[in-house]
Structures are given as C-alpha cells and as structure tokens.
Amino acid sequence: MSANKIQIFDTTLRDGEQVPGCKLNTSEKVELALKLEELGVDIIEAGFPISSPGDFSSVNEISKIISNASVCGLTRAVQKDIEVAAEALKYARRPRIHTGIGTSDLHIKAKFNSTRKDILKRAIQCVKWAKNFVDDVEFYAEDAGRTDNEYLATVVEAVIKAGATVVNIPDTTGYCLPHQYGEKIAFLVNNVPNLDKAILSCHCHNDLGMATANSIAGVINGARQIECTINGLGERAGNTSLEEVVMIIKQHKELDFYTSVNSRLLNPVSLLVAETMRMPVQCNKAIVGTNAFSHSSGIHQDGFLKNALTYEIIDPVEVGAEASRIVLTARSGRSALAHRFHKLGYQFDRNDIDVLYQGFLMVADKKKEVMEDDLNALAQAHCKVVVV
Ligand code: KIV
Ligand code: ZN
Numbered sequence: 001m002s003a004n005k006i007q008i009f010d011t012t013l014r015d016g017e018q019v020p021g022c023k024l025n026t027s028e029k030v031e032l033a034l035k036l037e038e039l040g041v042d043i044i045e046a047g048f049p050i051s052s053p054g055d056f057s058s059v060n061e062i063s064k065i066i067s068n069a070s071v072c073g074l075t076r077a078v079q080k081d082i083e084v085a086a087e088a089l090k091y092a093r094r095p096r097i098h099t100g101i102g103t104s105d106l107h108i109k110a111k112f113n114s115t116r117k118d119i120l121k122r123a124i125q126c127v128k129w130a131k132n133f134v135d136d137v138e139f140y141a142e143d144a145g146r147t148d149n150e151y152l153a154t155v156v157e158a159v160i161k162a163g164a165t166v167v168n169i170p171d172t173t174g175y176c177l178p179h180q181y182g183e184k185i186a187f188l189v190n191n192v193p194n195l196d197k198a199i200l201s202c203h204c205h206n207d208l209g210m211a212t213a214n215s216i217a218g219v220i221n222g223a224r225q226i227e228c229t230i231n232g233l234g235e236r237a238g239n240t241s242l243e244e245v246v247m248i249i250k251q252h253k254e255l256d257f258y259t260s261v262n263s264r265l266l267n268p269v270s271l272l273v274a275e276t277m278r279m280p281v282q283c284n285k286a287i288v289g290t291n292a293f294s295h296s297s298g299i300h301q302d303g304f305l306k307n308a309l310t311y312e313i314i315d316p317v318e319v320g321a322e323a324s325r326i327v328l329t330a331r332s333g334r335s336a337l338a339h340r341f342h343k344l345g346y347q348f349d350r351n352d353i354d355v356l357y358q359g360f361l362m363v364a365d366k367k368k369e370v371m372e373d374d375l376n377a378l379a380q381a382h383c384k385v386v387v388v
Contacts, residue, residue: 004256004257004258005224005257005258005259005260006219006224006225006226006245006249006257006258006259007042007043007199007201007224007225007226007259008040008041008042008043008225008226008228008242008245008246008259008260008261009041009042009043009045009072009201009225009226009227009228010036010041010043010044010045010227010228010229010230010242011045011203011227011228011229011234011239012032012036012229012230012233012242012273013029013032013033013036013044013045013046013047013058013062014045014046014047014048014074015045015227015229015233015234015235015239016229016230016231016233016234016239016273016277017029017047017233017277018234018235019233019234019235019238019277019279021277021278021279022233022277022278022279024058024276024277025054025058026054026057026058026061028276029046029047029058029061029062030058030061030062030065031272031276032272032273032276033046033062033065033066033071034065034066035265035269035272036069036230036269037066037067037068037069038262038265039261039262039265039266039269040259040260040261040262040265041069041242041260041261042069042070042225042260043069043070043071043072043096043225044062044066044069044070044071044072045072045073045074045098045227046058046059046062046063046071046072046073047059047062047073047074047088048073048074048075049073049074049075049081049084049085049087049088049089050075050078050080050081050084050085056084056087056088059071059073059085059088059089060087060088060089060090060091063088063089063090063091063092063095064091066092066093067093069094070092070094070095070096070136071089071092071093071094071095071096072089072095072096072097072098072138073085073088073089073095073096073097073098074098074099075097075098075099075126075130076099076100076101076126077099077100077101077122077123077125077126078126079129081099082097082099082126082129082130082133083129083133085097085099085130085133086130086132086133086134089133089134094136095133095134095136096134096136096137096138096166097130097133097134097136097137097138098138098140098168099126099127099129099130099137099138099139099140100123100126100138100139100140100141100142100168101119101122101123101126101140101141101142102119102141102142102143103119103123103141103142103143103144103147103151103152103155104142104143104144104145104146104147104148105147105148106143106146107142107143116151119155120154120155120158123139123141123155123158123159123162124158124159124161124162126139127139127159127162127163127164128162128163130163131162131163135165136165136166137163137164137165137166138164138165138166138167138168138201139159139164139166139167139168140167140168140170140203141155141156141167141168141169141170142170142172143170143172143173144168144169144170144171144172144184145169145170145171145172145173145174145175145176145181145184145204146173146175149184149187149188149191150191152169152184152187152188153187153188153191153192156188156192156195156200157192157193157194160192160194160195160197160198161194164198165197165198165199166198166199166200166201166225167188167198167199167200167201168200168201168203168225168227169184169185169188169200169201169202169203169218169223170203170204170205170227171202171203171204171205171211171214172203172205173205173207174204174205174206174207174208174210174211174214174236174237175207175208176204176210176214177210177214178210178213178214178216178217179217181202181204181214181217181218182214182217182218182220182221183221185200185202185217185218185221185222185223186221186222188200188222189221189222199223199224199225200218200222200223200224200225201223201224201225201226201227202214202215202218202219202223202225202226202227202240203227203239203240204218204227204239204240205234205235205236205237205238205239206232206234206236206237206238206239206240207236207237208237209237211232211238211239211240211241212232212240212241212244212245212248214240215228215240215245216245216248219249219255219257220255226240226245227239227240228240228241228242228245229241229242230242230243230269230270230273231243231270231273231274231279231281231285231288232244232285233273233277233279241285241286241287242261242266243266243270243286243287243288243319244286244287245259246259246261246263246266247263247266247286247287247314247319250263250318251313251314263318263319263320264317264318264319264320265320266287266288266319266320267287267288267319267320267321267322268320270287270288271288287314287319287321288319288321292316292321293312293314293316293321293322293323293324293325294324294325294326294327295311295324295325295326295327295336296326296327296328296329296331296332297329297331297332297333298331298332298333298334298335298336299333301326301332301333301335301336301339302333302335302336304324304326305326305335305336305339308324312324326339326340327369328340328360328364328369328370328371328375329364329368329369329370330361330364330365332360332364332370334353334354334357337353337356337357337360338353340375341353341356341375341379344372344375344376344379346379348379348382352382355382356378356379356382359378359381359382360375360378363378
C-alpha cells in the first residue's frame with residue numbers, strides 16, 4: 001500500500017443506520033453494500049452483529065457477497081459480542097472485527113465506574129479475543145477526542161502490541177477543533193513507538209460541524225484511514241461525509257493523498273442512500289445537494305456563463321451530478337435571463353432582454369423562483385407587443 005493512500009472506511013450501514021428512522025433490513029443493507037463496493041470504498045462496516053438477529057443476518061449476508069472490500073462488524077469490549085461478530089463474519093473474504101471501549105475519564109467513570117488501569121486491561125483483552133478469530137482487528141478508543149493524550153498513547157501502544165492492525169481515534173462527540181484533533185494524531189505518531197505496525201483512523205462526529213475538517217486534519221497529521229458515511233449520516237449531527245473527504249482529497253492535489261473511490265458514482269450512491277433510508281439530503285449539502293451546482297445571483301451567473309471556473313471548483317460530471325443550473329430569482333441578472341431564453345429557443349437581442357428583464361423582475365419579486373412557464377409567458381407577451 002502506498003504511503004499516501006487514504007483508506008475509506010464506510011460506516012453508513014452501522015453508524016449511519018443509527019439515525020432514528022434510517023433502520024435498514026437485510027436486503028436493503030445488501031443492496032447498499034454492493035453499491036458501496038462498486039463505489040470503491042476499502043472497508044464496509046456492515047453492522048453491529050450482537051445488537052439484533054436482523055443485524056447479525058445483514059453482516060452475514062454482506063460477508064457472503066462482498067469480494068474486494070473488507071467487511072467489518074462492530075463489538076463492545078465484551079467476549080460474547082466478539083464471538084457473535086466472528087460468527088457473522090465467517091464467510092467474509094476480508095473480515096475485520098472493530099472492538100473497543102471508552103477511554104476518556106468521563107467515559108471511564110460515568111459509563112464503566114472504572115479506572116484507567118482497568119480500562120487499559122480490558123482494551124488489551126478485547127483485541128486478544130478478536131485476534132483469536134481474525135487477523136484484521138481494529139480497536140476504537142471511544143471519546144478519544146476528550147481523552148488525555150498521554151493515556152491515549154499508552155492505550156494505543158498496548159492494543160497494537162496485542163495485535164490491533166488499525167487504531168481508531170474517534171472524536172465521538174464532535175468536540176475537537178481541527179487543530180486539536182490534528183495535534184492529537186501527531187502526538188500519537190510521535191509518542192507511540194510501535195505505530196509502524198498499525199494505521200491510525202479518524203472517526204469524527206459533526207456536532208459542531210467540524211467532522212470533515214477534523215478528518216482532514218487527522219490525515220494531514222499521519223492518520224491513513226477515514227471513517228465516514230454517505231451524506232454524512234450518523235448519530236445526532238452525523239459523521240464525516242464520505243463525499244466531502246473524497247472530493248477534498250481529489251481536489252487538493254498538494255495534499256498528495258488519494259482514495260480508491262470512483263467519484264463519478266458519488267451522486268448516484270447518495271441518492272440511493274437517501275431514498276433507501278428515507279432521509280433526504282439538504283439542498284445546500286456539499287457535493288451532493290441539489291443546489292451544489294446551482295447559480296442564482298446575477299454576479300455569479302454572469303461570471304459562471306463567461307467561465308464556469310469562476311464559481312465552480314468541481315465539474316459536476318466528476319461527481320456524477322446533473323449539469324450546473326442557472327436558477328432565476330429576483331437576484332438574477334440579464335445574462336442569466338438571456339441564457340435561459342436562449343435555452344428555450346428564443347432569439348432575443350440586447351434590447352429585447354432589457355425590456356423583458358423589467359417584466360421578469362415583476363414576476364421574480366412575487367415568486368421564489370421563475371420557472372420555464374413564466375419565461376414562456378413573458379416571451380409571448382413581449383412578442384405580441386413587438387409584432388403589434
Ligand atoms: O463515535 C464513536 O466513537 C463510535 C465508535 C463505536 C467507533 O462510533
Ligand atoms: Zn461514531
């Protein structure tokens with residue numbers, strides 16, 4: 001594996017599916033898993049096998065049909081969880097068990113009424129249990145974002161020694177600022193002596209809207225896996241959005257990273273996930289929102305029509321989106337109006353457009369968006385006046 005490959009760990013079917021109302025049945029999960037594999041993700045976190053018989057069966061069925069990606073099942077640091085996950089994953093060509101425990105003082109006290117020493121033991125133990133079943137074991141230090149860095153480094157070193165191949169550093173509550181999350185990863189890179197035997201993973205939640213920025217800060221500082229979901233779905237405000245990190249990595253060549261995701265499938269997969277999970281995408285969502293390639297203000301439209309690069313940093317074709325749209329509102333200008341009339345087949349000169357623009361503004365001030373029918377009506381009224 002190249003030093004600059006960023007592994008994309010998709011958790012739409014696990015963390016994403018935890019969203020209220022987004023629960024999937026086995027056949028829906030299988031359909032999405034096949035699409036995720038086609039999209040080119042490296043790891044599919046298929047579910048939490050011990051959580052329900054349905055999720056066990058989903059992980060099991062996905063394990064049978066996925067050939068290239070690793071298939072991963074989540075567990076707590078509990079022996080039974082790990083045994084059940086191993087059973088669910090038994091047909092996978094590349095099985096991974098994702099196990100772990102909370103490491104922040106808050107989690108240690110409030111959730112486990114325990115001590116750092118005991119949690120360290122349990123962390124080592126769960127990795128050893130998982131290693132009895134699979135080679136590829138990922139350990140998560142839940143709430144790593146609020147875990148003391150020295151203690152986190154001790155845990156990371158110990159779980160790698162126990163056999164963890166990937167160590168996940170979740171900012172479970174989305175609290176870290178990007179520079180803090182980046183520094184946390186850098187601290188581990190500089191203070192965990194056996195880190196060459198594992199890779200660090202970013203798992204960032206979006207409670208303060210920083211999940212994507214934090215994940216990028218993580219890889220800049222040495223992590224080599226990003227855990228993310230389609231459309232940024234996930235607990236509370238969601239997880240890092242897959243489409244965002246993939247396109248940041250693709251657009252910012254100076255980062256010198258790449259992923260194996262086929263970006264042209266991003267919009268079709270986003271749509272499929274939104275429909276299957278019955279969770280519409282907000283229209284201003286980066287990359288996959290319906291407005292991601294729409295231009296509605298006169299200044300932007302004029303620039304865009306002269307050269308698309310003035311207001312678009314991504315060609316919509318690159319992300320499988322529909323062509324850019326010029327939307328007509330009361331903020332639109334004459335060039336946009338002329339462009340839309342031209343697309344409807346009208347041949348108006350500059351003087352016509354000057355006159356039509358006044359009528360257009362009257363309509364636009366009354367409506368949110370001026371539609372094709374409105375333009376036809378304006379054009380017909382204008383033509384009658386001109387002919388008379
Ligand atoms: O947010 C989190 O900490 C998690 C872990 C279970 C990986 O989802
Ligand atoms: Zn999470």
